[in-house]
Amino acid sequence: MPSITEEVSIGDLGSLQTLPESFTWKLTGADSVLSPSSETVEESIPLIDLSDPDVTTLLGNACKTWGAFQIANHGISQKLLDDIESLSKTFFDMPSEKKLEAASSDKGVSGYGEPRISLFFKKKMWSEGFTIADGSYRNHFLSLWPHDFTKYCGIIEEYEGEMEKLASRLLCCILGSLGVTVDDIEWAYKAKNSGSKVGRRAIRLNHYPVCPEPERAIGLAAHTDSTILTILHQSNMGGLQVFREECGWVTVEPVPGALVVNIGDLFHILSNGKIPSVIHRARVNHNRSRISIAYLWGGPAGDVEIRPISKIVGPVGPSLYRPITWNEYLRIKYQVFDKALDAIRVVNPTN
Numbered sequence: 101m102p103s104i105t106e107e108v109s110i111g112d113l114g115s116l117q118t119l120p121e122s123f124t125w126k127l128t129g130a131d132s133v134l135s136p137s138s139e140t141v142e143e144s145i146p147l148i149d150l151s152d153p154d155v156t157t158l159l160g161n162a163c164k165t166w167g168a169f170q171i172a173n174h175g176i177s178q179k180l181l182d183d184i185e186s187l188s189k190t191f192f193d194m195p196s197e198k199k200l201e202a203a204s205s206d207k208g209v210s211g212y213g214e215p216r217i218s219l220f221f222k223k224k225m226w227s228e229g230f231t232i233a234d235g236s237y238r239n240h241f242l243s244l245w246p247h248d249f250t251k252y253c254g255i256i257e258e259y260e261g262e263m264e265k266l267a268s269r270l271l272c273c274i275l276g277s278l279g280v281t282v283d284d285i286e287w288a289y290k291a292k293n294s295g296s297k298v299g300r301r302a303i304r305l306n307h308y309p310v311c312p313e314p315e316r317a318i319g320l321a322a323h324t325d326s327t328i329l330t331i332l333h334q335s336n337m338g339g340l341q342v343f344r345e346e347c348g349w350v351t352v353e354p355v356p357g358a359l360v361v362n363i364g365d366l367f368h369i370l371s372n373g374k375i376p377s378v379i380h381r382a383r384v385n386h387n388r389s390r391i392s393i394a395y396l397w398g399g400p401a402g403d404v405e406i407r408p409i410s411k412i413v414g415p416v417g418p419s420l421y422r423p424i425t426w427n428e429y430l431r432i433k434y435q436v437f438d439k440a441l442d443a444i445r446v447v448n449p450t451n
């Protein structure tokens with residue numbers, strides 16, 4: 101019979117002295133490579149200076165080999181990074197009941213709660229988070245911080261604006277490494293001309309409280325992001341790991357001022373599999389809590405279809421994935437999770 105102590109609110113994880121059964125992950129067995137404490141190796145993802153004259157080649161290589169890299173000289177001010185980090189801290193430091201008042205509703209994506217992928221796992225993840233996906237976060241902010249409402253919304257808006265610019269710039273450079281430009285993408289062209297300026301994006305504020313048994317727990321289980329690319333600001337505490345077929349789990353050591361970029365599933369589709377999405381996860385820590393802020397970018401335009409770029413596919417094809425909008429992809433992802441790319445693969449590609 102489940103004991104009453106098993107009913108744990110994610111808002112209070114940091115105060116627990118022992119790891120509840122529902123948060124204890126299996127370490128051995130067939131799926132051990134995906135288990136939290138499987139071997140890690142002494143490798144590291146590249147650190148790329150965006151002002152380097154060879155930036156296109158460097159980004160291209162990093163994407164093909166790793167699917168993830170860190171960037172320096174990215175143009176985002178340290179003040180803005182500090183501001184959004186302290187906004188996050190202010191939120192997560194609130195009492196559990198207060199945080200739950202900002203819980204995301206059944207329909208809405210914005211708000212407080214477990215990571216969306218948690219529905220695919222039997223065990224619980226050692227983290228809590230706040231998702232900002234549409235304007236409804238403003239209602240939560242208004243009731244959480246009536247006095248600082250304008251200031252906090254301002255930080256989010258500035259962050260979104262700056263990250264959007266950086267994400268577009270990275271997309272251009274990475275496409276450049278494949279010999280194409282944004283103008284080769286049908287949707288980018290449509291977006292420019294239709295006046296639909298609202299791109300698809302979400303910000304996720306993640307908090308990983310201190311954990312009594314980090315070896316047996318996981319902060320965020322292995323996944324790929326359903327994005328073109330994700331820009332992650334991790335505080336000076338590490339925890340992010342990326343998976344590479346050849347070597348296993350690789351820890352991304354924080355570099356002061358640098359941001360982490362990971363390639364998501366939509367880039368995988370756009371590049372016809374040439375720039376694959378990267379599996380990653382977050383470990384937790386015994387001594388210090390950790391905050392990370394993910395900017396999940398789905399491209400510049402809303403309801404347009406994303407498809408393999410014809411110049412990449414080439415005249416003789418084959419195009420491996422069918423055209424799909426971000427909303428449609430998210431729907432499939434949250435039905436079949438890690439089989440989502442397979443689910444939209446063309447069965448008998450001709451060209």
Ligand SMILES: C=C1C[C@]23C[C@H]1CC[C@H]2[C@@]12CCC[C@@](C)(C(=O)O1)[C@H]2[C@@H]3C(=O)O
Pocket residue numbers: 209215216217218231233301302304323324325326327394396433
């Ligand atoms: C716009 C998005 C992208 C989502 C779903 C939706 C809102 C929240 C995003 C995240 C944020 C945390 C990791 C992830 C894997 C999750 O669980 O929720 C992301 C997911 C995805 O990339 O699929």
Ligand SMILES: O=C(O)CCC(=O)C(=O)O
Pocket residue numbers: 304306320325330332334339340341380381382392394
């Ligand atoms: O916290 C991290 O390091 C990873 C977060 C992440 O993967 C996500 O928000 O999608």
Ligand SMILES: [Fe+2]
Pocket residue numbers: 323324325330380
């Ligand atoms: Fe992620």
